[in-house]
Amino acid sequence: MSDLLANMKGYLTSIIKNSSYQIWTSIDSANFNMIFSSSLCSSLTYTPPTSLHNGSDSFQKHIAYEEFEEIYLSFPNRYAFVVRIFAKHDWTPQQIKKLSANFSPYVLQKKLERHEHILNVLMKSIKEISLLQDSDYLLTRILENALSVISVADMGVLWMFDSSTEFLLPRAWSGGPNNEIQNMKMKVGEGIIGKTFQHNKSYMYTNLEDIVRDSSTMTDDNIHYLNQSYTFTHIQSIISVPICMEEQTVCVLIIYQNGTTPLLNEEDKELLESFSDQVSIALLNSALFEDVKKQNELLIRRDQIHRTFMNVSLQSKGIEPILTELRRMVTSPVTIVDFVDNKTYGFLKFLDVDTKTAEFHTHFVLHTKACFYTIESHNQKHSVYIQPIHGIDTLLGLVILQTNQEDLSSLDQVALEQSSSVIALEMLKKQTLVDLFYKRTHELFSEYLSCYDTTLLYQKANELNIDTKKHILVALITIRSQADLQLLNLHLHRLVSDIKSVFSLKAPVVYGFDTKVTIVFTLDSYEDHHAIIKQLEDSLSKWRYYNECHVKIGIGSRYSHFTQIEKSYSEAEKAVSYLLSQQQDGCMLYEEIGINRLFINQSKEEVKTFIDEVFVPLKNNHLNDEPLEQTLEAYFDNNRSASLTAKQLHIHVNTLYQRLKKIEDKMNISFTNSEHLLKVQLACYLKKFHYS
Template sequence: MNPLTRIQDFLVEACEQSYFQIWISIYQDRFSLITTKGFELPLPFPSLHDVHRDMIEYPDFTDFYFCYDESRSIIVIRVEKPNLSLERINQLEILLINYYLEISLERERFIRHKMMESIRDISNLDNVDTLLTNILEHALSVIQVADFGVLWMYDEKENALLPRAWAGGPSESIQNMRMNIGEGIIGKTYQEKRTMFLSLLKDILHESSSIRKENLQHLFNAYSFTNLQSIISTPIFVENETLCVLIIYQNGERPLFTIEDKKVLESFSDQVSIALTNSRLFQNIKHQNQLLLQRDEIHDTFMKLSLQSSGMHMIASDLRRMIQLRLVIIDLTDDSIYSSPNHWFSEDINELRRKFNSMDAPQFYSTEQSGKQNTFYLQPVIGINQFLGMLIVEVTDKWLLPINKLIIEQASSIIALEMIRNQTVVDSYYQKTHDLFHELILCNDASIQNTKAIELGIHQPAYYLIILIGIPSHDDIHYMNMQNHRLILENKKRFREYTPIVFGFRNKITIILQSQSDTIDVSGHLKQLQSEWKQGNHLPIKIGIGLQYNRIEDIKKSYNEADKALSYLNHRKQPDLIHYKDIGINRLFIHQSQEELQTFINEVFLPLQNEKEQNQFLEKTLLTYIKQNRSAGETAKQLHIHVNTLYQRLKKIEEKLHISFSNPEDVLRLQLACYLKN
């Protein structure tokens, strides 16, 4: 038999009551009628104002009050005739305690059930808004005295708290509210990161005084408050940061929220935190998964382009279709530009090369033209550890979608492969041109020479001039090829008027210039090239120039002269550009090593250095004497000595070197030694 049936039987049998009612109020909520016998409805609700009394007598009935949990829960037994003895009341109280414990246990089961439902809901990540609303509804069903609740979430873009979920009756007008941080109870809860439990109307009004007028209007439009009595507002933390505020309201005749309600609400706020954390993780994993799928699709697309060898124009076109932004591919190996759409990019390629010659990571770049600010995203194109070019994308406000950055990064690898492929083709062309040219200069048959010249693109008749450019050796062959390509491109642009034939092989570039004029002026162009190349690449280049001829068979002679001029620069500390005609007597020493030349110089000057006290005198005397063309008077004048003293020194030199100044062969030897020493 359940406790309520026992109470009813006890009232009928032991107390002889044929008229009775049982009312109950949990946590001082309004009374509910549990059971009635004999009385005709309706009858008035018992009074919560008189809970401190044990019995209240009315004309037609009497109410007996039994209080529990510090008078927060009350059971009222209403009878027609109050003929209950103290003994019967004590017996009835025992039965009521059992009944109240059963009700409390049932309530705990209900709370636990709702908690479990909420916990099960947390795993449902398909619709977070629905999940949050369900959790809020569960909280309100457990905290029965609450009339409605709202979950507020901070929005970074609006820098305000926005209603994310609500339950208990608010209309859609609540969506118009925007609570600033620190504004009202909600904003203050967020700001101070603590639960606010308000059970006095004056406290509620005080804390709500900072709410803006428009927010109050939206709140009153959303819900009709009737005697607001108490509020609980608690913050919700996600990853140690305050993200939300959960607030519940209670209307009625008196405040009904309890500390237990606060704890229950905080428990549900923890569930909201878990739900939002799971949602974040789920969305992040989902996003990462989408990125991986997109990355695979992007990779497959570009691999197909690469395998099909569609060319740079097709890569630019497909890339623009994928990111929906204007772009340009700049190939610095040959200064080519591939834009999509065509002809939209107006930046100077040489200026970009100067500014970003060593770029190794993406960056934003802004320029201003005709009063308009242009912003670009620059992605370096790097292949075989070499900076080959760049991919430039027009953007807004230095911002680019992560997926577009991913696409651009993938594209740069394919572009690098395409550039290297193009370089390989060009390298093959240069190799064939090199072989063909050397077949031309090694051939002695005039008809074969003419055939080879036509194959090379050499015009007849014309004046011909050979220029050789030496590049410093480098361990990285790909780096050497890159330098070759760029130098060849520069020379083609500078000598366009001379219909140049330019090719590179290893660390040497060969230039064949052709002109109808018997004067080919190249010094200015080459000096400027040297200066700009050293400034932009920090590498010196040496240039040898042959003589000009007007016969095909003399191209070989001009080449050999340019080669000797380049060899001379490589073996001597001389300027980095020289014409063969300017070498002079040095032509005799081009193929002698430095060691051989130093030995020759030492044979003349070391014997003069045996005596320390005369070292400077004899060496300087000999150098001055030869420089003054063996004039005794001019030599003595230059040395500030008497001419007799000069003759004594010259005699000493003859003795030490075993020579005679009257012997032409000895004099020539001394002249060469002095020339080389200088």
């Protein structure tokens, strides 16, 4: 740098000879600083006014004063020099131009130093982005660094868009604004800041009219708070740049310059855009850091939640303690629906689980993921978040949280997810214990059925909690066998649970085994067993509807002594066998089977063969159109009354007798033969009730 000054001084000396002189410089239109003074004039330190060069890129002016003369030289990027000579010389334009050329290397060197400074500041800022975790402090530091390299700027503010309020709010500021600026809320499109955000475009203002025009859309409140936060004296230029993150505008960075002339330029805009990129990186890093931090916190909390639920589960106290812990963790009302025992833990006033069971099953039996669900109740819609409870590919229950998408937190989701796993384990554990109980009950009851010693029967009845002084009635319920054994087992558990809840005092023996539920009812002598049967049918009708499952119910006869349980059980089995042979669902009392008891063990194919063998002679009636088969059926339907049969068939009695004679001839029978009569009547009965 001293060599560059030597060249300038050498040229000056060649022009002004031994005259004293000073050299002053100004960078970024700041006040002039003296960089050289000859010994004879060091006492005169009057600072040249900055207004003379006006920040122009190319400006040369020679002014003569009474005691000295000054030559003003300006260069691009706001560099300016004043040569003050304490003598008067006749300067030609060529000499001034050459003098200016002698200053160019010095200017170039200063530019290099400035660029190096800018690079150092940028590197420092980038380093801070990597090291600093406080995003607010980091953004302020970036803003301060920007103002340090754009030295003509007096003040800067970073505005961030708040999606919840849809306002741009001040996030960081530097250069003097006080806390009043925090009261400002800029709409998208409002003022220079809102315009920059809306159009995602950088703007530079060096004209006061343009500044006033684009600021005129600001609200009175924002103008008031802006003026309260900072004193704008002679605003001259403004640069406003958008900041994007993942291709979406999120912020606006704006700087202001006061003074007498506009000094911000394109280079400053490019610099500010560089810092806006840093802000974007800082925001992205901050978002990523916060996300990682939240994920880490969530994992830690997830582990804590899991350990809490596991500790509760190890106590083997059932589902209620799990629900108690869950309520402590979530922020909204929660309930647990147990499809295994058909129970509900907790309460949601708008939720009638019984009416929603089939709907829930249809939706969640194939959906293992939690989701939001809308429940309608009393013409109102309620939003809930449902976490299915699955075990071995079977829907065991649901955890239902009353909430909406806006209020559901990540911790709520984690708590529901973790609780569902522990609840499933608890349900399966309970189901396993119940299976063992069912197996033991089945073995004990089977021993009871195969026992004929009255003393042993009495002992085993006591083991089964059967009151030996009451009347007994046995009912058997079979569920259609399914490929999914776990689902079949679940249906058995639900059915047994329902029956126990309805007949807790009337049915000492209720258990499920294989595809069958066995029930032993005990009744007082005065009780009507038909009322019990009706209650059982109603309960099972409701259960079939909500569980979408087919059942057959066989009910044995009522007996007065506990030793006759085996007989009632055998009759119930036959009633079920009858329903199976008829391929029917529903309820059948053994006493209502009647003559069909004789055919319970006969297959439909055997019955069909017998009917066809009896009626085949009448089916070959091709010679005329007389309905002999219909006539025969009507004859027995009317208890062999000729007049009633003729009336039903709308024919004369004599015509009926003629048809009956033809039937006898074709079938080679006689209606006076009791054996023939029984065979034909039985075929008509079976055709009507088994084959039709």
